Amino acid sequence: MNFLVASLCMFFAGGLACLATTGRPHLTRWVGSSVALIGGALALVPTCMVLGGRVLTGLHLHWSMPFGSIALDMDALSAVFSTPILIIVMLAAVYGTEYLRPFEGKKNLAQSWFFYNLLAGSMLLVVVARNGMLFLLAWEIMSLASFFLVTFENEEESVREAGWIYLVATHIGTAFLLVLFVLLGRDNSTLDFSSFAASPGFAGIAFLLALVGFGTKAGFMPMHVWLPEAHPAAPSHVSAVMSGVMIKTGIYGLVRILTFLGSPPPWWGWLLVSVGAISGILGVLFALAQHDLKRLLAYHSVENMGIITMGLGIGLLGMSYQSPVVAFLGFAGSFLHVMNHALFKSLLFLSAGSVIHGSGTRDIDHMGGLLKRMPVTGLVFLLGSVAICGLPPLNGFVSEFMIYLGSLTSVAGNMRLPIAGIVAALVVAGSLALIGGLAVACFTKAFGIMFLGEARSTHAAHVHESGLAMRLPMAVLAAACIIIGVSGPFWMQLLGPAIAVATGVATDTQIYPTFAAHALWMMTLLAVAGIGLVGLLTFVRSRLLSARSVTREPTWDCGYASSTPRMQYTASSFAEPVTRMFNVFLRTRRRFSAPTTYFPTSSSFSTETRDLFHESLFRPAFTMTHRFLSRIHWLQHGRLNLYILSMIAALLVLLVWKLG
Amino acid sequence: MTLLQDTLLVALILTSFGMLVSGRLGAYIRMGALQGVMIGLLPLVVGRATPTLHVVFVAAAMIGLKGLVFPYLLFRALRESDTKREMNPFVGHVPSVFFGILALLGSFWMDARLGFPIHSSAALVIPVAFTTIMIGLFLIVTRRTALSQVIGFLVLENGIYAFGLAIVYEVPILLELGVLMDVFVAVFVMGIAIYHINREFDHIDIDRLNTLRG
Numbered sequence: 001m002n003f004l005v006a007s008l009c010m011f012f013a014g015g016l017a018c019l020a021t022t023g024r025p026h027l028t029r030w031v032g033s034s035v036a037l038i039g040g041a042l043a044l045v046p047t048c049m050v051l052g053g054r055v056l057t058g059l060h061l062h063w064s065m066p067f068g069s070i071a072l073d074m075d076a077l078s079a080v081f082s083t084p085i086l087i088i089v090m091l092a093a094v095y096g097t098e099y100l101r102p103f104e105g106k107k108n109l110a111q112s113w114f115f116y117n118l119l120a121g122s123m124l125l126v127v128v129a130r131n132g133m134l135f136l137l138a139w140e141i142m143s144l145a146s147f148f149l150v151t152f153e154n155e156e157e158s159v160r161e162a163g164w165i166y167l168v169a170t171h172i173g174t175a176f177l178l179v180l181f182v183l184l185g186r187d188n189s190t191l192d193f194s195s196f197a198a199s200p201g202f203a204g205i206a207f208l209l210a211l212v213g214f215g216t217k218a219g220f221m222p223m224h225v226w227l228p229e230a231h232p233a234a235p236s237h238v239s240a241v242m243s244g245v246m247i248k249t250g251i252y253g254l255v256r257i258l259t260f261l262g263s264p265p266p267w268w269g270w271l272l273v274s275v276g277a278i279s280g281i282l283g284v285l286f287a288l289a290q291h292d293l294k295r296l297l298a299y300h301s302v303e304n305m306g307i308i309t310m311g312l313g314i315g316l317l318g319m320s321y322q323s324p325v326v327a328f329l330g331f332a333g334s335f336l337h338v339m340n341h342a343l344f345k346s347l348l349f350l351s352a353g354s355v356i357h358g359s360g361t362r363d364i365d366h367m368g369g370l371l372k373r374m375p376v377t378g379l380v381f382l383l384g385s386v387a388i389c390g391l392p393p394l395n396g397f398v399s400e401f402m403i404y405l406g407s408l409t410s411v412a413g414n415m416r417l418p419i420a421g422i423v424a425a426l427v428v429a430g431s432l433a434l435i436g437g438l439a440v441a442c443f444t445k446a447f448g449i450m451f452l453g454e455a456r457s458t459h460a461a462h463v464h465e466s467g468l469a470m471r472l473p474m475a476v477l478a479a480a481c482i483i484i485g486v487s488g489p490f491w492m493q494l495l496g497p498a499i500a501v502a503t504g505v506a507t508d509t510q511i512y513p514t515f516a517a518h519a520l521w522m523m524t525l526l527a528v529a530g531i532g533l534v535g536l537l538t539f540v541r542s543r544l545l546s547a548r549s550v551t552r553e554p555t556w557d558c559g560y561a562s563s564t565p566r567m568q569y570t571a572s573s574f575a576e577p578v579t580r581m582f583n584v585f586l587r588t589r590r591r592f593s594a595p596t597t598y599f600p601t602s603s604s605f606s607t608e609t610r611d612l613f614h615e616s617l618f619r620p621a622f623t624m625t626h627r628f629l630s631r632i633h634w635l636q637h638g639r640l641n642l643y644i645l646s647m648i649a650a651l652l653v654l655l656v657w658k659l660g
Numbered sequence: 661m662t663l664l665q666d667t668l669l670v671a672l673i674l675t676s677f678g679m680l681v682s683g684r685l686g687a688y689i690r691m692g693a694l695q696g697v698m699i700g701l702l703p704l705v706v707g708r709a710t711p712t713l714h715v716v717f718v719a720a721a722m723i724g725l726k727g728l729v730f731p732y733l734l735f736r737a738l739r740e741s742d743t744k745r746e747m748n749p750f751v752g753h754v755p756s757v758f759f760g761i762l763a764l765l766g767s768f769w770m771d772a773r774l775g776f777p778i779h780s781s782a783a784l785v786i787p788v789a790f791t792t793i794m795i796g797l798f799l800i801v802t803r804r805t806a807l808s809q810v811i812g813f814l815v816l817e818n819g820i821y822a823f824g825l826a827i828v829y830e831v832p833i834l835l836e837l838g839v840l841m842d843v844f845v846a847v848f849v850m851g852i853a854i855y856h857i858n859r860e861f862d863h864i865d866i867d868r869l870n871t872l873r874g
Contacts (some may be wrong), residue, residue, distance in 0.1 A: 074829065640809075645801045659773040 004128060008044035011121025018113040025104035029097050032113025036093035039505035040086040043124055047086065050079035051494060058130060060114050060192075067191040068133030076497035077259075078127045080335050081252045083243045084342030085127065087480075091473035092244075095350055096237040099357060106424060110236075112152055116309035119145040119241065126249050127313040132181040132191030135253075139177065142249065143217075145168040148244055150234045162226075162233035164585060168228035169207075174214030175491055179211040184260060196260040203261045207268055210257040211275070218250025220309065220615035221223060221279040224302045228286070232362060236353020242300045246345035248338050251308055255502050258316070262505075266320040266420060272313030273424045277431040280306025282585060282612070284438040288445070289579045289586050289609035291571050293352050296446060297345070300388060303435060304341045308334050310428045311403045316630055318410065318423055321417050324511040326425075329347035329406030331499040332492050337399035339491075340484060347477035351381040354470055355450065358463035360569050364571040369462045371451035374465045378451045380474040385443035387481045390436045393527030395484035397409050398491065400436070401523065404429060405516050435622060438578065445574045454554075454565035486527050488520035572607045585612055665705045669788045672698050672822070673764065676795045676815065680756040684746060685807065689734045694812045696726025698817045703825055706785060725840060730814065730847055737807060752800040763794040776827065785826035792819030810850045817843050 005484030021028040048058060058073030059367040074082070096116070100109055122145060127136035147170070151163035185191040209537075216223040227247070231239045259262065290296040302306075311334030318327030354377040355370060356362055364457055371378035387394035407425035412419050417425070440534030484491060500507045555564045572579075577585055588609045595603040675695040682688045695821045700722035723866075749756070767790035774785055795863050796816030821839065 471799060641801045644797070648797045648801065655770070 001046065001056055001072065001074070003042050003045040004072060005059065007039045008121055008125060008451075010039035010042060010310065011117050011124065015114045015121065016038060017119060018110050020110075020265075022108060024111040025109055025573050028113055028323075029100070029104075029111045032109075032116065033093040033097045035117050037090050038118060039117065040090035040093075043082065044086050045077045046074050047082050049140045050074050050076055051083065052473060055496070058452045061129075063131075065133050066191070067185065068137075069131045069190065070134060070194055071130035071194075072128045074128050075131045075501055077252070077255065077501040080495065080498040081122055081127045081248060081338065082100035084248065084339050085120075085177075088241055088244045088342055089123075090344045091476055092237040092240045092346065092350070095240070095353070095470050095473045096235070098355055098467050099237050107152070112149065112240060115148045116238070116241075119149060123246060123249060127252055130193040132185055132193070132196075135193075136174070136177060136352055139174060139249075139253075141312040142246065143167075143174065143640075146234075146238075146246060149238045149242075149348035150230045152238070153233070159233040162229040166226040166230040171222065173213045173223070176209050176213030176216070180206055180213055180257070184210070184257075188395075189234055193256075193260070197262075200262075204265070206257065206261055206458045207264075208331060210246050210254050212269070214250040214253040214257070215275070216250070216270055218247050218254070218309075218318070219279070219302050219305050220275050221282055221302060222617055223307070224279065224305075225611055225614045226281070227301055227619055228295045228298040228611060230555045231301070231349075232292055236294070236349055236356060239297075239350035239353070240346040241518075242296065243349055244342040247301060248250075248342060250654065251305070251312070251338060253311065259502060259504060264316045264320050266317060266324070266418075269315075269320055269416065270420070271422055272316060273428055274313075275315055276309030279309065279584050280431055280435045281438075284435050284442060285579075285582050285585060286444045286609065287389035288575045288605075288610065289572075291364050291607075293355065293364050293446070293450070294349070294362055296442070297348055297352060297363070298347075300439070300442070301341075302441065303347060304337065304345065304388070306343070307403065307435065309434065311335075311337060311399075311406070312429065314403060314406045314410070314425065314428055315499075317417075317421050318406070321410075322423050323410060323417060324503070324505070325513045325516075326410045326417075327503050328499055328511065328513055329402050329409060329516055332495050333399050333402030333406060335495050335498055336484075337396075337400060340387070340395040340399050340481070343477050344384045344394070345549050347380060347384040347474060347481065348388065350470070350474050350477065351384060352376050354466040354474065355381075355463070357466055357470070359459040361457070361459045364446060366457040368453045368456040368461055368565060368568060369451070370455075370460060371642050373463045374451075374530075376465060376471050377474070381451065382447055382476040383466070383478045383481060385447050387485070389439045389443055390432075391440070392448055392523060393482070393485045393530055395481045398488040398520065398523070400432060401488070401520070402492065402516065404432060405513075405519065407432075409516075420595075436632050441575070441578055445571055446490060449569065449571045449574060453462050453568045456565050456568065456570075467543075482531075486524050486531070488524055489517045492517060492520060560633070579609070587612065587615075662862055666784060667704075668698055668702060668705060669784050670726045672702075672788055673791055674816075676792055677757065677760050679799060679811070679815065680760050680795065681753045683753065685805070686735075686809060688811060689738070692734075692814055693727050693731040695815065696730065697723050697819060699795055700726060702822060707826055714799065721840060725844060726814070726818075729844075732848060734807060734810065734855050741807070749803050749808075755796070756802065759798055760791075760795055761800070764791050767791045785822055789823035789826060792816075792822060794819075804830075806850070806853070810847060813846065813850070814843070 013032070018028060018032045018035065021031050044627055050056060057075050058071065060072075061070040063070045071400065071480075093116070096113075100112065103109060119142060122138045122141035126135060126142060129138055130365040147163060147167050148461040150166055151158045154163070181191055183202055184196045187197075188195045211220075212223065219227045228244070231243050234242060280303050283299050283301075283306055287296045287299035288301060290299060311329070311330050315327045315330030315334060318324065318330055354374065355367065358374060358377075359370070360368060361367070381396065387396040390400040391397040410425040411422050411429075496510060497507055500510050560567075579588055586609050588605050588607050590605070592605045593603050672695060675691055675698065678691045679688055679695075682691055700719050703715050703722075704719050733864075751759075764787070767787040770790055771787045793816055796812050796814075796819055799812030799815055800810075803809060803812060817839075822841075
């Protein structure tokens, strides 16, 4: 616990120290990143201890805040979530030292590092806080710090717009959480988590409040609208932290609240499965239709949060129908996917940042042929893509496999699940399969258009590989993806205590699904064999080629004369067959001026896919609110005298009313 | 002592009325300064025979600040901001005086209704304090320039100070100095704000500041 407190102090005090280095970019870079590294390393000590099976005693101090107390604790559930937070924060800090270098002297980087460390500390505090007041405080610090990080390049109109959307969304979420905590702590004079217990009538309402409040942060559809705006706007290492781990605090909060609500009725599981399936499928569909690399990745975050939520839903259904094996597999897949998504999504955002850093554009259609100039970035992006698609032998497969196993087990005969549970399980399996397929299509598009072929613009033609400080974190993350990918059974065992916390059973009575472990062992063996085979083939190839001369030629252009790189497939043309199929959701707008006459001079074609919910749900809702509120806008007339007069009048009326 | 106190209180009200009718900014500031001096003298005569040293000290500080320093600052702001010397208020002088009379009556009514547990020797202080507060608020609302609003704020503060004096005999010196400090800072900040408003808009008429609204 001492390490944890020291780490929190390090993040918050060290963040302030960053501010003190304003005006000296070199010092700022060192102080900012080392604070993040030291703070992260300090907190990793208790986290690893808890993951290794040790039980720490919590900290409980008095706090003068009403209903508040400084209650900190690190249990297995917290440890599962704080591990990715700390690792990603540390790696992204190293990456940030180089990524931010072009801004040195132009922007106030001390401020950026201050908010970065504040964000890191507050995320850690969110997962270890055991008091509602402390939790909400940390939650708000987290939201505000990330808001300031998102609006780093605030001289651009689009970035400011994205910042506002994020700020509004996150505060709507917090409003729900406030009500939730008041409801939970209603019967006591304290908001300590240990005293939380929802009376039966309120459990359903509390669950819905938690789903909306935490779901806004986690990016469940339709509350996801801030993700595709905020992630592209933020600097890439911040996107990696936000998308990789910050949105996971929403999942953490939801799971933590579920532990207070007693045994779940089946409709909770159903609701989570539906929300997860909708987020997953629509998330990946919208990702498919994007040209902006970071917006594409942001939609994939929505998709993966959907997968995590489906896992939670399966877990809850398992709890409702007294099937501990299904519950175990659902939660295990969900928690492991939290870790995995943190790893590969950060990896993808960091490599996307590397591409953007090199080429200066986020538009996929302007890239092409980058693999020749950025081999490391290309390779890690490929690994991240395979991982996010849930393909073996990488880590995304392991966690999705667990969720598959959970849902298929509940269908398989001897679990005695009611028909509704079986339908939900089939929905999960079907959605996962669809999501996986679409994700493969999407990342084939992204990787193919960006890294293969020829450069489509001068941006792409002059890219350069990033420096060591950027390549190293990416390499570490890629290695972590492979390691988790081939050590599945180990992780299932490691997650046992956290699942025990989430499902509310004692660790020693927990049922460990050995058949799943066997299946995972099998997969591991196959994965290792596959990797070995690929290695062998590569070795054979290099041996065969070593004696011959190898020349580099342009890509074969099918024999057409005088083709240019602009004639290559674009991102939208590649995705067109799929997007056309799902146009009912996507509503892609095409702007097409066709070539006319026999000697056409100019023609153009462009597509744009706006967010369905943003356009047809939130924009009308906010327009209506604005129209309603503008009716009382005359009250803001700008005459100071009259403002003061109305205040005095109100005071006098109250006074006379009270006296008279 | 009572005679002296009542004379002072009546004079206090008269200065407030004087501010309601003064047509020129210079006279307005001078009247404010006069009221400051009187409010400074008030603790020396209210409710006790021989004032203690700390009361004398506070009174001196009060007179020094409100009677000398503030008028000096305000006159300087007036000079530098090149404001018109005429007041030209939103509400004319005659209606203003009517409001003053209403405020006086209302204050006596309120005092009767509220029934503060205070020493009978200071009985008149409360209604006078209420009147001063209300006239101060009225001045803030109805006068045009930012400068006259600052003075309205000072009048308001005078009223609050007199009210506090009537309620609590032994005000800790730190508290009083704290209040003084507050006002000092307020006047200082407002002085700077006036300077900036003037530089930005070439005038300090607050009714034309509404172009700033969003």
